[in-house]
Amino acid sequence: MSSLIHLVLALTLTSIPVPAAEPVAAATAAVCVLSCDTLDPARAKQDTFPVPDKTINGRLLRLHVSDADGMAWGSIDRGATGDSVWLDRSWDGGATWEGLLGKASIPGTWTGTRTLMYNVTDPGHHRRGLIRACGDAAGIACTEWVYPKVCDVTCDGTSQANGDEQPVAPTTVFGRMIRLHVDRNAMAWGTIEAGGQGDEIWLDRSWDAGVSWPGGSSLGRTSIAAGANTGRTVLFATRDPRGRHYGGAVRACGREAGHQQGSCTAWARPAPARASAAADVLMYSYDPYPGWWPSSWWNSAATVTAVIEHARSTGDRRYDWVIARTFDRNRGVFPAGEKSSDAIEGDFASRAIDDSAWWGLAWVAAYDHTGDPRYLAMATTIARYVHHYWDPGSCGGGVWWDRERTYKNAVTSGLYLRLVASVHRRTAGDTVWLQRTRAAAEWYLASGMINSAGLVNDGLTRDCRNNGQTVWTYNQGLAIGGLTEVWRATNETRWLDAARRLADAAVSSPVLTRNGVLTESCDVTQNSCDDNQKQFKGIFMRFLADLAGATNSTAYRDYARRQGDSIWAVDRDALNRIGQRWAGGAGNQVDWRTQASGLGAFTP
Numbered sequence: 001m002s003s004l005i006h007l008v009l010a011l012t013l014t015s016i017p018v019p020a021a022e023p024v025a026a027a028t029a030a031v032c033v034l035s036c037d038t039l040d041p042a043r044a045k046q047d048t049f050p051v052p053d054k055t056i057n058g059r060l061l062r063l064h065v066s067d068a069d070g071m072a073w074g075s076i077d078r079g080a081t082g083d084s085v086w087l088d089r090s091w092d093g094g095a096t097w098e099g100l101l102g103k104a105s106i107p108g109t110w111t112g113t114r115t116l117m118y119n120v121t122d123p124g125h126h127r128r129g130l131i132r133a134c135g136d137a138a139g140i141a142c143t144e145w146v147y148p149k150v151c152d153v154t155c156d157g158t159s160q161a162n163g164d165e166q167p168v169a170p171t172t173v174f175g176r177m178i179r180l181h182v183d184r185n186a187m188a189w190g191t192i193e194a195g196g197q198g199d200e201i202w203l204d205r206s207w208d209a210g211v212s213w214p215g216g217s218s219l220g221r222t223s224i225a226a227g228a229n230t231g232r233t234v235l236f237a238t239r240d241p242r243g244r245h246y247g248g249a250v251r252a253c254g255r256e257a258g259h260q261q262g263s264c265t266a267w268a269r270p271a272p273a274r275a276s277a278a279a280d281v282l283m284y285s286y287d288p289y290p291g292w293w294p295s296s297w298w299n300s301a302a303t304v305t306a307v308i309e310h311a312r313s314t315g316d317r318r319y320d321w322v323i324a325r326t327f328d329r330n331r332g333v334f335p336a337g338e339k340s341s342d343a344i345e346g347d348f349a350s351r352a353i354d355d356s357a358w359w360g361l362a363w364v365a366a367y368d369h370t371g372d373p374r375y376l377a378m379a380t381t382i383a384r385y386v387h388h389y390w391d392p393g394s395c396g397g398g399v400w401w402d403r404e405r406t407y408k409n410a411v412t413s414g415l416y417l418r419l420v421a422s423v424h425r426r427t428a429g430d431t432v433w434l435q436r437t438r439a440a441a442e443w444y445l446a447s448g449m450i451n452s453a454g455l456v457n458d459g460l461t462r463d464c465r466n467n468g469q470t471v472w473t474y475n476q477g478l479a480i481g482g483l484t485e486v487w488r489a490t491n492e493t494r495w496l497d498a499a500r501r502l503a504d505a506a507v508s509s510p511v512l513t514r515n516g517v518l519t520e521s522c523d524v525t526q527n528s529c530d531d532n533q534k535q536f537k538g539i540f541m542r543f544l545a546d547l548a549g550a551t552n553s554t555a556y557r558d559y560a561r562r563q564g565d566s567i568w569a570v571d572r573d574a575l576n577r578i579g580q581r582w583a584g585g586a587g588n589q590v591d592w593r594t595q596a597s598g599l600g601a602f603t604p
Contacts, residue, residue: 031119032289033070033244034325038102039117041073051144056137059083063133063143065120067242072120072146073102074133077112081105083137087118090130093215094145099134120146121243124287126208128215128243150205150237150248153185156219158235161187167271168574173256173263180252182270187235190252192224198257199224201231205238206249209284209575210267216248223257238270239280241318244288247280249575268574274564275602277576279310282599283319285592291322291329293592297340299535300326301348301358303596308365309542310599323366327375347378349385351403357386357415364422376426383423386416387436395464397443409459410449414478417444421485434489441486441495444479454505455512470521474536476506481543484550499547506540507559516559517566517583518601526587529580534593537582538600545600563601571598 030037041047045068054061059079065072076085086103090096102115121129128150134142149156163184170179177193178201192201200223205216220233238248247269255262271277282303285293292300304326307319334344342350348359360382367375389400389412398408399416417440424433448466450456456476458469483499486492506512513519518537522529541560548556563582570584578598579588 031122031125033119033122033124034288035069035071035117035119036289037116037118039069039071041114041117044071044073044117045069051132051146054133054135054141054143056135056139056141059135059137061085061133061135061141061143063131063146064114065131065146066117069117070120070244071117072131072133073115073117074135074143075112075114076106076135076137079106079111079113079137081108081110083113083135085113085115085133085135087115088132088134088142089118089120090145091122091127091214093217094130094148095215097130121240121245123244124289126245126284128207128240128245130215147242150240150243152187152237152239152241154187154235154237156234156236158187161189161235167268168251168266171252171263171265173254173261174259176254176256178252178254178263178265180250180265180268182238182250182268182272183235184272186238186270186272188238188250188252188270189220189233189235190254191230191232192254193230195224195229195231195254196257197224197226197228199231199254200257200262201233201252201254203233203236204251204253204264205236206267207240207245210249210251218253239318244321246283246318247277247576266574269576271576273314274568275310275314275599276316278578278595278599278602279307279316279319281576281578282307282592282595283322285595286322288322288325289329291325292339293596295339296531296593297344297350298352298355298358299531299593299596300330301355301362302535302539303592305358305362305365306538306542306596306599308362308369310602312365312369313545320370323370323375324372327363327366327378331378347381347385349382353386353389353399353401353403354409354412354415356382357412357419360386360419361415361422364419364426367426376423379419380423380427383419383433386412386419390416390436390440395447395460397439398447398460401459407459410456410472410475411458411478413440413444413447413449414456414475414482416440417482418478418485421482421489424489425485437486437489441483444482445498450479450502453509453511454501455509456502471511472533472536473506473512473518473520473540476502476512477536477540477543480506480540480547484543484547487550496550500551503544503547503556506544507556515583516562518563519583520580523581523583528587528589531593534580534589534591535597538597541600560601567598567601 044066046066060077062075074085084105087101088097088099104113106113120131130145132142132145161183176195179191182188190201202221203219204213206213224231249267251264251267253264333346336343360379363375363379399412401407401409401412421437424430455471461467480499480502483495487496571579579590580594581588
C-alpha cells in the first residue's frame with residue numbers, strides 16, 4: 001500500500017462516525033489460541049474486570065477478562081426476561097468489529113445471564129484484538145474496549161525514552177527528514193526534522209511483519225507547532241506480552257504540510273538486545289493452539305529447547321508459558337502426517353528414535369529451568385524408550401536410529417549419551433543410568449565415528465566402520481555436549497578432555513569453520529540446506545557454550561561471540577530475521593528453523 005493511499009484511508013477511518021454496538025464486520029471462523037472461542041466461563045482460570053461496568057436502565061453490564069486464558073465474556077444482571085448481552089470484537093482498533101458474539105438473553109424467571117468466552121487477540125494469525133461487552137435492555141450500550149493501549153515494560157503514550165537507536169535509515173519528503181527511533185525497552189517513536197508549521201509525523205505499527213497494520217495506523221500523529229522546525233511522536237510499545245504478541249514491526253511516517261503524499265521509513269523490529277530480538281522473531285512462528293512450530297516435529301523439540309536455554313541464560317521469562325503449552329499439547333497420540341511423517345504414539349515416542357531423544361533433552365532443559373518434576377519424569381520415560389534400542393549385539397553397542405534397526409549413526413548416539421548422563425545426574429540415588437552413561441561414553445569414543453581429524457562423521461556402515469559421510473555441526477555438538485555431561489556425571493576429567501579435543505577440532509577445521517564463522521557444507525556455493533540441516537549450527541553452539549561454561553574457556557567464548565557478531569552484521573534484516581548462512585551471502589534461506597539456530601549463537 002502506498003503512503004498516499006494509506007494516509008487517505010487513515011483520515012477516512014478517523015472521520016466517519018461508527019454507530020455504537022452495531023457490527024460492521026462479518027463474523028469469521030472461531031479463533032483458537034489456548035482454547036477456542038465459545039469456552040464455558042466456568043472453566044476460566046481468572047475473573048477480572050479491567051474496564052468500568054455499564055448501566056442500562058438499571059441493568060448491570062460487565063466485561064469479564066481472564067488474562068491467563070486470553071479470553072473474555074460478558075454478563076448482564078439485575079435484569080428481566082428478554083434482556084440480552086453479547087461481545088463485540090475488533091481487529092482494527094475499534095473501527096470495525098464482529099458483533100453479537102455469544103449473544104445470550106435472560107430466560108424465564110432469571111435476573112441475569114452471560115455469554116461464552118471469546119479470545120481477545122489472535123497471536124497465531126498475528127492479529128491484535130479488542131473486545132467489549134454490549135447489552136440490550138430497552139436500550140443498547142457497551143462497555144469500553146479492553147486493552148486499547150499496548151503495554152510492555154511501559155505503555156503506549158509515554159514520553160520518556162530509555163536510550164535512542166535508529167534501526168533503519170531515515171527517509172525524506174520535500175526536504176524533511178523522517179527518522180524512526182527505538183529504545184532499550186523496545187519502545188518506538190518518530191521524529192521529523194528541517195520542517196515547518198503543520199508538517200506531520202506518526203508511527204505505523206504492524207503485528208504481521210509489515211504486511212498490514214489495522215489498528216496501528218497513524219499512531220501519535222503530531223504536527224509541528226508554529227515557530228518550530230521539528231516534531232516527534234510519543235512512544236509506542238512493540239511487544240504485547242498480555243496478548244502473546246512479540247516483535248511487532250514499526251515504521252515512522254511523515255508529510256509536509258503543503259502536500260498530501262507522505263513518506264515512511266522501512267519497517268523495523270526494535271532490538272534492545274541481540275538474544276531477545278532473535279527470540280521475539282522466533283516466537284512469531286509459534287502456533288499456540290497446537291503448541292509447536294509447524295510443521296516439523298524434531299525441529300520443534302530443538303526449538304523449545306533453544307527458547308528454554310535463552311530464558312535460563314538471560315533471565316527473559318516472557319516465553320515460559322510456551323514450555324507447559326508445548327508439553328501438554330504434544331504428549332499425546334497423533335496419526336502419521338499430523339505431527340510427523342511417522343505416527344506419534346504418546347509420550348513423544350515414534351519409530352524415529354532420534355526424534356524421541358530430542359524431546360527427551362527438551363524436557364531435561366524444562367526441568368532445569370522450572371523445577372517441575374513432570375518434565376524430568378517425561379525425560380526419564382523417553383530415555384527408557386531410547387535405551388530399548390541400545391544394542392551391544394551390533395558393533396558392540398550404540399543406539400539404532402530407527403525401529404527397523406537399519407542404521408547406527410552419530411546423532412542418535414550423541415543424543416543418547418547426553419540424555420542418559422542428564423537423567424542420572426537428576427535422579428537421586430541412581431546407579432542404573434550411571435552404568436549406562438559409562439557404557440555409552442566408552443562405546444562412543446571407540447566406535448570409529450570420530451575420524452583422524454577429530455571430526456564426527458555421520459555414522460557407521462553395517463560392518464561397523466566409519467561411513468565417511470558428511471561431517472555435520474550438530475553431530476559434533478552432540479558429542480561435545482554428551483561428553484561434557486558425562487564428565488559432570490562421573491567427575492572423570494578424561495571425558496572433559498575428549499570434549500575439548502572435539503571442540504578444538506571443530507573451531508580450527510576448515511570443514512566446519514571458514515574465515516572464523518561456523519559453516520555447514522550446505523551453506524556454501526549454490527547449495528541449499530534442508531529443513532533438518534537449517535537447525536544444526538545452533539545445536540552445536542548450545543553445546544559449545546556448555547563446554548565453555550564447564551572449562552571457563554575464553555577461546556570458546558570468543559568463538560561464540562564471533563558467530564553472533566557475524567550474524568548481526570551480515571545475516572540479519574531490519575526485522576531481525578536470521579538466515580542459514582551466518583557469513584551472509586547470496587542464496588540465503590530464512591525461516592523459523594534458521595531463526596532458532598541463530599538464537600543459539602546469542603545464548604551465553
